[in-house]
Amino acid sequence: MASVENDRVELYVELLKKSLSYELWEEQGVPIERIGYGGPLLRGAAAGVGRVLGLAGLQLVRRPPEDAEARREGKFWPSQAHTMIGRPRLDNLHRAVETALAESIPGDLMETGVWRGGACILMRGILAARGVRDRRVIVADSFAGLPPPDPRYPADAGDDHYKLGLLAVSRADVEAAFRAYGLLDDQVVFLEGFFEDTIPTAPVEQLAVLRLDGDMYQSTIECMTHLYPKLSPGGFCIVDDYGLEGCAKAVDDYRAEHGIETPMERIDWTGVFWRKA
Numbered sequence: 001m002a003s004v005e006n007d008r009v010e011l012y013v014e015l016l017k018k019s020l021s022y023e024l025w026e027e028q029g030v031p032i033e034r035i036g037y038g039g040p041l042l043r044g045a046a047a048g049v050g051r052v053l054g055l056a057g058l059q060l061v062r063r064p065p066e067d068a069e070a071r072r073e074g075k076f077w078p079s080q081a082h083t084m085i086g087r088p089r090l091d092n093l094h095r096a097v098e099t100a101l102a103e104s105i106p107g108d109l110m111e112t113g114v115w116r117g118g119a120c121i122l123m124r125g126i127l128a129a130r131g132v133r134d135r136r137v138i139v140a141d142s143f144a145g146l147p148p149p150d151p152r153y154p155a156d157a158g159d160d161h162y163k164l165g166l167l168a169v170s171r172a173d174v175e176a177a178f179r180a181y182g183l184l185d186d187q188v189v190f191l192e193g194f195f196e197d198t199i200p201t202a203p204v205e206q207l208a209v210l211r212l213d214g215d216m217y218q219s220t221i222e223c224m225t226h227l228y229p230k231l232s233p234g235g236f237c238i239v240d241d242y243g244l245e246g247c248a249k250a251v252d253d254y255r256a257e258h259g260i261e262t263p264m265e266r267i268d269w270t271g272v273f274w275r276k277a
Contacts, residue, residue, distance in 0.1 A: 009129040016125045016181070017090045020118040022081035027071060029061030030079040030166065073268055077166055082177050083118025085213075085240060088268040093119055093211060096236040096273070097126045100208040105234045107206035110138035112195065112223045113213035113240075115167065117174035123209070124183045133187070138204055140191040140223075143171040146215060147194050155217035155246045195222045207231045212247075213240035220250035228254070228276075235276050243270030 018024050049060050065076050074086020083090065097109060109123045117139065124137045145168035149156040161167060171192055178184035191198050195214065199222050207230050214220050220241070231237060241247035242264075251272075254260070264272040 012129050013094060013122075013126055016122060017087070017094065019181075020082045020122060021071070021087060021090060022078055023071075023087075025080070027064040027081075028079045029063050030077060031059055031061050075269070081118065082116045082121060084115060085119060085271070086268065089238075089240065089271045090119070090122060092267045092271065092273060093122060093209075093238065094126065096209050096238060097123055100234075100236065101126075101130055101132060103234060105208040105232050107208035107230070107232045107235060108136040108138055108204060109209045109211075110140065110204065110207055110227070111211040111213060112140045112199070112227070113215065113219065114139050114141045114174060115213075116169050117177045119211060119213070120174075120188070121178055121181055121183055124178070124188055125181065127187065128183060135208070136187050136189050138189050138191060138202070139174065140195070140198065140202070141169075141171075141174070142194045143174065143192055144168050146219070149216075150218050153216075153218040153221070153246075155249045159216055159246060161215050195219050199223055199226045202226065204230055207235055209236045209238070211236075211238040211240065215241050215244055215247060217246035217250040220247045221254060224250065224254040228258075231276050233276055236273055237276060238267075238271065238273040239264075240271050242272040 053060055061079070064079070065071065070076050071078065072087045074084055074089060077084055099105075100109075109127075111120050111123070114120050120137050120139045127135055127137070145164065146161040148162045149159045171190060175184055175190070178188060189203070191202055196218070204227065207227065210227055210231050212220055212223050214223060220239070228237065239247065239251055242251060262274045262277050264274050266272055
C-alpha cells in the first residue's frame with residue numbers, strides 16, 4: 001500500500017513540474033514591452049509599433065526558441081510558465097526536498113529570488129502531497145525586480161538585470177499562482193523587499209533546503225551570509241545562477257572565507273548544489 005501511495009505522490013509531483021514549466025503546451029511569444037531590454041532605440045521603436053498593433057487588437061512579441069532543449073534546460077524566458085529554471089533544476093529541487101523529508105533534516109524550505117514562484121510552488125506541492133504540516137515554504141523576493149548595482153560590490157559593476165522588466169513579478173501575481181494550484185495557505189510565508197532589508201532579520205530559525213536565485217553578487221552574498229548558518233547539517237544549498245560571474249564569485253568568496261570544502265555538484269549549465277557538512 002505504501003508503494004501505491006508513493007506512486008500517486010510521484011505522479012502528482014511529476015504533473016506539477018510539467019505544468020509549472022509549461023511542458024504540456026506550446027510555448028507562446030513574450031510581449032516585447034514586458035522584456036524591458038534592448039536599449040532606448042529598440043524600446044522606443046517597439047513601443048511605437050506596439051501602439052499601432054494595439055489598435056488592431058494585436059501585440060508585438062519575441063518568438064519563442066524553436067529548440068525544445070532550450071526550454072528544457074532553462075535557457076530562455078518563457079511567456080506563460082511559472083518557472084524558467086528548466087527541468088534539470090526542477091528535478092534537483094524535487095530530489096532535495098524528498099531527501100530532506102526522508103532523512104528528517106530539520107528546517108523550512110526557502111528560495112531567495114522567486115520570479116513567478118514556480119520553484120516555491122513545487123516545494124509546497126511536495127509538502128502537501130506528503131502530508132507534511134510542520135514545515136514552511138519561505139518565498140523571498142522584492143517582487144519588483146532586481147536593484148541597480150551597489151558600489152559597495154564591485155563584482156556587480158555594469159550588471160543590468162535591474163533594467164529587465166520581465167523579472168519584476170508582483171507579489172499579487174505570485175500569490176495568484178499559488179492559489180491556482182490550490183497551494184496558498186499558512187505554510188507559505190512571503191518575505192517581501194530587497195534582500196539587504198529583509199534577509200538579515202528574516203523570520204527563519206532553521207532551513208533544510210536553501211535555494212539561491214538572486215543573479216547578482218550582492219543578492220547572493222547577502223543571502224549566504226545570513227541564511228547559510230541557519231541551514232541544518234545535511235541540508236541542501238542550491239545555487240541557480242552559478243553560471244553568472246557575479247553570483248559565482250559570491251559563492252566562491254563565501255565558501256573560501258568560511259572554509260567550506262564540500263564539493264559542489266553540477267546540476268546543469270548554470271545550477272550547482274552541495275549538502276552542508
